[in-house]
Amino acid sequence: MSTSPVRTGIVGCGMVAVEYAQTLAAANGIELGVCADLDGARAQSFADRHRITAVPVDHALDPATLDLALILTPPSTHAALARQAIAAGLRAVWIEKPFTTDPEDATALLQLAQRTNMLIGVAPDTMLGTAIQTASEALKQNLVGDVLSATASLFSTGPEGWHPSPEPFYSEHVGPLGDMGPYYLTALDYLLGPLHVRSAICRTRSDRRVGSGPHAGRLFTAQAPTYVTALLDTDTGTPITLITSFDAAGSRAPHLEIHGTDGTLVLPDPNAHDGQVLYLPYGQRTWTPLSPVPSSGPSSRGLGVLDLADALRKAHEPQCSAPRAERIVHLIGAIIRATAPSTTRSRIPAAP
Template structure:
């Protein structure tokens, strides 16, 4: 077990690192001690704001300097950096999502960490927030009875509206499924059990335009699908409809909705830790917020999973946001993309000709667009 405070080193000093640093600073359990970034100037600036030294990424991964490595770099770098941290014998490693771009790489990281007796955790940690804990408690206590179905809907205009450098959000392995999808899949995984993929389709609106920052007006090309629809099943065969899009103009669709034999539950955006959880008793059509059973608001924020991992490190227990869960999410995401890329059978109804009997529907086989 590790002494308190747990020494934390951050690799990757971009926008999300600021949120992590704020959350970690509020906890006496951890102490941010060093940072690094591929851009030395960015690391120096981040270190200056938080009163810690900046160094090279490889130098952070030293168990004599840190007890817990937090990797907040672009997705395609996660696999290599987590492997380096495991090889360096850093006692615990936290990775932003996704843990890896392929299920095989994610499974390798889980196996390597287990063999080395290193704690491996991964985002998202929003399932530790008060909103999710309230919803999870309601399902566990049978508030909505037996769960009959679920729907998860991510409808966004895309990060180019607010992020000054959105291109990485559209790289291979990213897009709405890879970037924000893990928040939804993690919530469904913990609410309903492991997910299986049955069918999916995808579409890409390739040309995107940056809307903010110094590059506003610049066009770039999306490499990942920008709209995905999938049909999944969870434990006990519960059907789940998942939509993930960066092509929406606006939406009023609930983020996650569960239908049960006794009622229905609506969760807030799983990309965040807080928000109202709404419950409607069967047949009433009246939605009421449930009383929160989660953590106090001042403890919420990105980085809660790091604090939870540090707790496990100091107490010799298990963490909540495990690498194994992240590997399951990677496998589901990969299966959705593979299902969307396969040819499928489409039901087409020929146009009705006035004055003739209606033509029967025909089934044609065509590739997904």
């Protein structure tokens, strides 16, 4: 077991990288030293802000200077960069969600990492936060009884209202299902899984407009479904309804609900690490907030990276595992395939 700080670098200096850098800067046992981006000016600006060194992308995957690389680039680049990190001999890599955009790539990458003994951790890490851990503990204590059903809902206007470069969120294989679906599917798979796909409906509102930044007002075309409804179930036949939409002004629907013979749990947005979990006993009308379980770390992106660094030092598997991330990619692929009339029940790789 090593006691030296885990040397870490960031590849991809976009908006989400800022939160990761802040989390790592406040943590012990990990040292963020370099960053890289295809946009050299953006990398240098990020490096100056966080007092680290900007380097070319190849140098940010160099095991001579790094133990762990964070791949925070657009989803279509995840698989290639992860393979590059494995080929370079890096010890560990953290990949933003989704793991890959193609199920076959996810399976091949997982197998390659296992053959080379590379540790891979994959976002989201919100399942490590207090909200999902509190719900998990309630289910372990049988608070809701036998689980009868669950629902998950994301309704939003899409990222073009706040992100200055929203086009990648609408590229093929992304959209609300590829972008936000991993948060909801990971939470459901962690709490109730493994999951299977029964049927789905998708549609696309293709005309979008950039709402902020230097390109505000520019029109672009969505290549991915912007509305998805999917019917899932578990090994025990529990039905789960998932809705993800970038076509709504807003919603008051709960993000996650789990209904059982003895009561219902309502969970906050799984895009966040914390938040209140509510419980309603069957036959009652008053919702009770559950006491949150103790936090295992900061309530911010990067919590899973800290767990991965700990796994690297102590030689154990990370909690935000690549096998589960592979399952989520297969689930997303199965949902898209299920929109075809001939699609039958889709099987997903078994959970670890």
